[in-house]
Amino acid sequence: MLIRLQKYDVKMIYTPGKFMFTADKKESFDTQKNTEIQAYVDMIVASLPASSDRVEQMKRETAADQTMPKQQAEQLMPPPAHTRPYYKVGVDLFDCNGKSHIVVIDYYSNYPEVATLPTTSSKAVITYLTSVFARHGVTSELYSDNGLQFSSSEFRSFTNDWGFQHNTSSPNYPRSNGLAESLVKIVKGLMKKAHDGKEDFLKNLMIYRSAPLQNGLSPAQMLMGRRIRTNLPIHEDLLTPRGTLPGLKTTEESIGSLSKPSNVIIHLRKQKYNADYDLSAKEGADTLAFVSLLEEKLLPALVFTLWVLLTNWEQWTWRWNTENITFPLNFLLPNRIHNQQLERLRLVRGDPTLEPGDQLEKELYQDVLECMTLLSHCLGLHKVFFRDSPSSLDAYVFGHLAPLLKVKLPNGKLLQHLNSQDNLRHYCTNGLVLYFPSEGGGKFPGVSVHLDDSDFDNEPHKQRNQILSFLFAMGSMLGIFMGIASIQHV
Incomplete structure (x- = not known):
């Protein structure tokens, strides 16, 4: 650029910045300008007081010189990324x-x-x-x-x-x-x-x-x-904001606050807030295997016992839900959950036409007996499954088996399988006394053990619910009547 300017008489004039306009695109040299620059370079090389061999030597030495500074554009450093707006x-x-x-x-x-x-x-x-x-x-x-x-x-x-x-x-x-x-x-x-x-x-x-x-x-x-x-x-x-609140705040500046559950769990595990932290690799693998076994063998039987088996559904599950769910949802949700659990059982068993019966009950309870036998063999005479403190497997097993001791179902075959394993029964009983002392010898929260007509006489807000039920029934009948009349009119 300086070589090209030598043939011009340049006059510098100061212009304030507000009157200067920046081009939208960088100027690029066209072929004619490159030819002019090369002509000036060739003219200077030709006027050097040196022979052609000496000039070629200078070119080779210049290209091979590693210490000679090269005119290269300095790499731009991007601005540091920020984690919040308007920082x-x-x-x-x-x-x-x-x-x-x-x-x-x-x-x-x-x-x-x-x-x-x-x-x-x-x-x-x-x-x-x-x-x-x-x-x-x-x-x-x-x-x-x-x-x-x-x-x-x-x-x-x-x-x-x-x-x-x-x-x-x-x-x-x-x-x-x-x-x-x-x-x-x-x-x-x-x-x-x-x-x-x-x-x-x-x-x-x-x-x-x-x-x-x-x-x-x-x-x-x-x-x-x-x-x-x-x-x-x-x-x-x-159009509604969907921001996340920090679920966990830490004192570490590099971490700050955590909102995703997975990140919270990972952080707590690093801080040794983990029931399975001290388990060996084998014990950890056994935990995953037993959890999968419970979901495959025990959980379908629990769903069947509580929500599908007709005697338990009519005499306990449906009545308990109608007592504890507010009106009018207590007339809608139990039947909907009942149908959902039946579809879930069909999906697990791989039979879309599956219907409750003695054969299905026999197969499910056979799987439960096999599962409880393996759990009993793993527990042995210990208070917990691994080491001296409860792990996630203890929480999983206790959460599935302990409610069977508190709920008095008309069909108690599942409870019979649990009572047949003495160490598992004592394991659940000790857990109830240790972690739920107020419920250790009492009843399941909100559940009447002996369900007869006198239990429903003590229902809170009985008169209000009866009036609402009557109005709800009358409204339904009126809607049906109007629907039939409109059909006849058409």
Whole structure:
């Protein structure tokens, strides 16, 4: 470039920054310019006071010299990633369509704020920034160029009063504020498009804010935690914020707070808050194997006993649910759950036409006996399955077997299988006394052991429920009657 300028008489004139316009694209040298530069280089090489052999030697030595500095562009360092909106924002001024504008860009979400300024003074810039901070909160760091608006004493006082750090780009390298510079080009394009096509610039800006970025989220989603409503149809649920609250706060700065259950569990395990932390690899494998065995053999039998077996369903499960579920759901939910559990049992057994019967009951209880025998053999004479303290397997086994001791079912074959294993029965009884002392010798919460008509006479709010039941029945009958009348009329 300096060689090309030698044939010109250059006159330097200072121009304020607000009157300078940055080209949208970098200039590229065409073939003619490259030819001119090569001609100047060849002219200088030809005028060197050296022979051709000496010039060739100089070229070879120069190319082989490892210590000679090469003119290479320094690699740009990307700004550090931030974990929350409005931690760092970039600000830039630009002119378009004969007016001065300001743009504020959030480095986390790329959400732009654009406004027209009456003047480019520090006072006008400060007034607009205060309105932005009032909407989104005060930033921790503000990045701008070295314009007079940002280097004045008035702006320094503004940064101190509002409590944020102000950093500027290099005076000789304004491209370091690249995010704001790139957004200026985008906003200029939106403004020119709106001006030429007589469109609404704010509507175009709204579309840009709602357009997905490379991560699949729009700037509005990353800033507000929700989508914004545009002219395009959108479901109402997507317009509601879906932020997550921290489920666990830690004192470690590198971790902060955790909201996902999986991350909470992993963190607690690292802190040794884990019932299986001291288990060996074999014991851990046995835990997984027994849990799978319980889900395959014991759980289907429990579902069948409580929700499918007719005698237990009619005399205990249905009556207990109608007592403890509020009206009118107590007439709807038990039957719905009953049908769902029957479909679940059909799915587990792999038979979509499966119906309750003696053969199914025999097969399920045979699996239960096999499962309890293996559990009894593993437990032996110990108080817990592994080591000296309960593990997750103890919680799983106790949660499936202990309720059988508290619920007095009309058909008690499942309880008989449990009583046949003395160590398992004592294991569940000791757990009830140790962890549920108030329930150790009492009844299952809210359950009457002997179900007769006198138990329902003591039902709370009996009179209110009877009146509501009568009204509900009358409404149903009236609806049926009106339906029949309308059919006859048609």
